[in-house]
Amino acid sequence: MVDKSWLKESATFSRPVIREIQRAAETGIYDIRGFGAKRSIPHFDDLVFLGASMSRYPLEGYRETCDTSVTLGNRFAKNPITIDIPITIAGMSFGALSAQAKEAIGRGASQMGTCTTTGDGGMTPEERGQSKYLVYQYLPSRYGMNPEDLRKADAIEVVVGQGAKPGGGGMLLGQKISERVAEMRDLPQGIDQRSACRHPDWTGPDDLEIKIAELREITDWEKPIFVKVGAARTFYDVTLAVKAGADVVVVDGMQGGTAATQDVFIEHVGIPTLPAVRAAVEALQELDMHRKVQLIVSGGIRSGADVAKALAMGADAVSIGTAALIALGDNNETYEDEYNKLGTSAGFYDDYQDGKDPVGISTQDPALSARLDPVAAGRRLANYLNVLTLETQTLARACGKSHVHNLEPEDLAALTIEAAAMAGVPLAGTQWIPGRL
Amino acid sequence: MASFNLADSTVRELNQHLHGSVAGKVSVDNPGGKHSVAVGATDAHDVEINGNVGYYCAGMNAEASIVVNGHAGPGLAENMMSGRVRVTGSASQYCAATAHGGLVVIEGDASSRCGISMKGVDIVVKGNVGHMSAFMAQTGRLVVCGDAGDALGDSIYEAQLYIRGNVESLGADCEEKEMRAEHKEALRGLLESAGISEFSVDEFKRYGSARKLYNFNIDNASSY
Numbered sequence: 001m002v003d004k005s006w007l008k009e010s011a012t013f014s015r016p017v018i019r020e021i022q023r024a025a026e027t028g029i030y031d032i033r034g035f036g037a038k039r040s041i042p043h044f045d046d047l048v049f050l051g052a053s054m055s056r057y058p059l060e061g062y063r064e065t066c067d068t069s070v071t072l073g074n075r076f077a078k079n080p081i082t083i084d085i086p087i088t089i090a091g092m093s094f095g096a097l098s099a100q101a102k103e104a105i106g107r108g109a110s111q112m113g114t115c116t117t118t119g120d121g122g123m124t125p126e127e128r129g130q131s132k133y134l135v136y137q138y139l140p141s142r143y144g145m146n147p148e149d150l151r152k153a154d155a156i157e158v159v160v161g162q163g164a165k166p167g168g169g170g171m172l173l174g175q176k177i178s179e180r181v182a183e184m185r186d187l188p189q190g191i192d193q194r195s196a197c198r199h200p201d202w203t204g205p206d207d208l209e210i211k212i213a214e215l216r217e218i219t220d221w222e223k224p225i226f227v228k229v230g231a232a233r234t235f236y237d238v239t240l241a242v243k244a245g246a247d248v249v250v251v252d253g254m255q256g257g258t259a260a261t262q263d264v265f266i267e268h269v270g271i272p273t274l275p276a277v278r279a280a281v282e283a284l285q286e287l288d289m290h291r292k293v294q295l296i297v298s299g300g301i302r303s304g305a306d307v308a309k310a311l312a313m314g315a316d317a318v319s320i321g322t323a324a325l326i327a328l329g330d331n332n333e334t335y336e337d338e339y340n341k342l343g344t345s346a347g348f349y350d351d352y353q354d355g356k357d358p359v360g361i362s363t364q365d366p367a368l369s370a371r372l373d374p375v376a377a378g379r380r381l382a383n384y385l386n387v388l389t390l391e392t393q394t395l396a397r398a399c400g401k402s403h404v405h406n407l408e409p410e411d412l413a414a415l416t417i418e419a420a421a422m423a424g425v426p427l428a429g430t431q432w433i434p435g436r437l
Numbered sequence: 438m439a440s441f442n443l444a445d446s447t448v449r450e451l452n453q454h455l456h457g458s459v460a461g462k463v464s465v466d467n468p469g470g471k472h473s474v475a476v477g478a479t480d481a482h483d484v485e486i487n488g489n490v491g492y493y494c495a496g497m498n499a500e501a502s503i504v505v506n507g508h509a510g511p512g513l514a515e516n517m518m519s520g521r522v523r524v525t526g527s528a529s530q531y532c533a534a535t536a537h538g539g540l541v542v543i544e545g546d547a548s549s550r551c552g553i554s555m556k557g558v559d560i561v562v563k564g565n566v567g568h569m570s571a572f573m574a575q576t577g578r579l580v581v582c583g584d585a586g587d588a589l590g591d592s593i594y595e596a597q598l599y600i601r602g603n604v605e606s607l608g609a610d611c612e613e614k615e616m617r618a619e620h621k622e623a624l625r626g627l628l629e630s631a632g633i634s635e636f637s638v639d640e641f642k643r644y645g646s647a648r649k650l651y652n653f654n655i656d657n658a659s660s661y
Contacts, residue, residue, distance in 0.1 A: 029653065141554065142516060142535040146497075146518055147497040147516075150497070174651075186537070186556040186575045186576050187594060188594060188595060191594075191651040192651065196573060200515075200531060200534040200535055200550065200572075202511075202512070207492075207511075210472050210491075210492045210493065211492075213473055214473040214493040217448065217452045218452075218476050218477030220452075220453065
């Protein structure tokens with residue numbers, strides 16, 4: 001046995017890097033995986049709340065109201081939706097996820113009075129039936145898109161991009177193209193499905209304005225229309241989405257999850273959620289549309305602290321995807337032995353593309369899917385959403401706010417220079433915001 | 438018969454009429470290139486539009502029969518579910534994009550990306566189609582009585598393409614296929630449905646997927 005304790009590992013060629021080079025040499029294909037960006041980047045952890053003190057007074061934690069409701073889509077839509085908590089569930093497709101997982105998400109979100117979102121594969125009856133508010137995604141592939149489901153939706157989300165891969169299209173490998181998934185998508189069973197990265201019938205913001213008007217005409221101007229962009233040129237993207245007529249803009253940072261994308265895309269395209277929030281809010285403020293067009297932020301939201309910080313920076317709500325899957329049961333140690341058989345371990349599993357998820361979430365295998373009880377998993381998601389909400393309220397009350405939307409950038413300080421610059425809040429203990437005079 | 442003069446009334450009024458009212462004849466005058474004319478019809482209306490239309494005319498149509506006596510802008514009959522759409526002039530790009538069913542007939546030419554991501558619709562173009570037509574076409578049939586531009590059927594799935602004239606080039610994984618009796622029969626039916634009688638099915642060639650790129654293989658990387 002060699003004593004490895006004295007061996008010096010290269011910072012440039014770390015063991016994971018060496019393993020990836022070896023894997024690439026063995027297979028000749030880039031690494032495709034799920035989950036989101038794994039490398040360390042500036043995030044909400046780099047901000048803290050200042051809390052009430054001499055110049056502010058707090059609210060009583062258990063006695064004074066702290067409202068969490070949010071109305072989405074009151075710019076043009078006849079029927080905006082009002083959700084009870086400022087946390088929505090991000091778009092995840094049936095296909096990427098099992099029908100049981102989609103049903104569980106609908107159940108959990110509905111118990112907490114918030115909305116869930118379809119994905120790149122159409123609307124399932126299970127999902128519609130269990131979702132109090134369902135946002136129907138309008139994607140480049142248009143798999144399963146039909147006017148009947150469009151009218152059944154509570155809102156429509158035009159997806160321009162997602163944080164895990166701004167500029168990339170969806171991907172669902174053959175092992176997950178089951179008979180039902182293939183039928184819903186009008187595709188041959190078992191093929192590697194690679195969705196288009198651009199919409200087939202519009203190009204650019206001027207076309208999008210006409211497209212949004214068409215969707216409004218088809219749905220008699222009833223549904224709120226969201227536009228979702230991956231965080232990249234966020235200031236301009238948000239400006240153009242508002243110009244195109246969006247009721248709600250969704251900005252997804254690079255930590256946002258995916259069911260299947262090239263690792264190089266996940267880790268190297270897009271900007272973190274932190275600067276994206278600031279850029280989006282600045283765009284809305286410059287247009288005098290802040291709070292008139294709602295901003296939903298996603299990408300790496302894990303706790304009530306993340307929620308509260310995003311709201312303090314000016315978001316109207318946040319959206320969760322990866323965290324919701326974990327709440328359902330993803331990466332649960334109960335299945336450690338089976339994770340080991342797949343060459344991984346609970347807490348590290350990201351091969352959503354393979355369809356072998358032991359927990360029954362990111363799979364179309366009937367036996368694996370059956371392991372997930374939609375009722376119990378839905379309850380776990382509701383519990384988790386409840387915790388996020390309580391934590392958000394705790395922080396808001398500590399800052400003296402009777403509505404979570406009253407949180408403001410002045411309640412925040414940054415712990416690092418990078419976070420101060422990206423979030424546009426002062427470095428703790430100073431008035432300094434790098435990059436600003 | 439319901440009549441809408443879009444010089445006076447709005448596209449909204451027309452579309453509201455097509456959503457839920459009892460099916461019947463609908464006449465539309467002076468469309469003036471307006472967008473979203475006659476979108477989202479929910480029943481078997483018989484719509485005649487006299488003039489040119491802008492983007493997305495007949496978008497997501499279900500059941501209705503819509504005739505445009507003029508030219509159509511981009512995205513004609515996009516995501517159509519069923520029914521019939523006929524344009525006596527030419528159609529701009531993305532004609533019948535992602536459409537699931539029904540029949541679209543263009544008596545003139547269709548521009549680029551005709552039938553992009555089509556999902557079951559039948560399209561008959563009496564003239565030519567532009568580049569990248571039937572890109573990622575999933576199912577359904579595209580008939581072109583004239584020529585097809587560059588990269589026809591790029592990344593095609595199971596859609597069937599019948600081209601009478603010259604094909605500038607084929608896209609990735611699209612190849613010429615044998616024209617058997619059943620294909621000639623199907624083509625004959627499509628031409629009849631479209632009201633086109635001047636061409637023989639023997640003049641057409643059939644194209645479809647080579648199915649070599651359905652599952653990723655590193656040795657095919659240069660084909661994309």
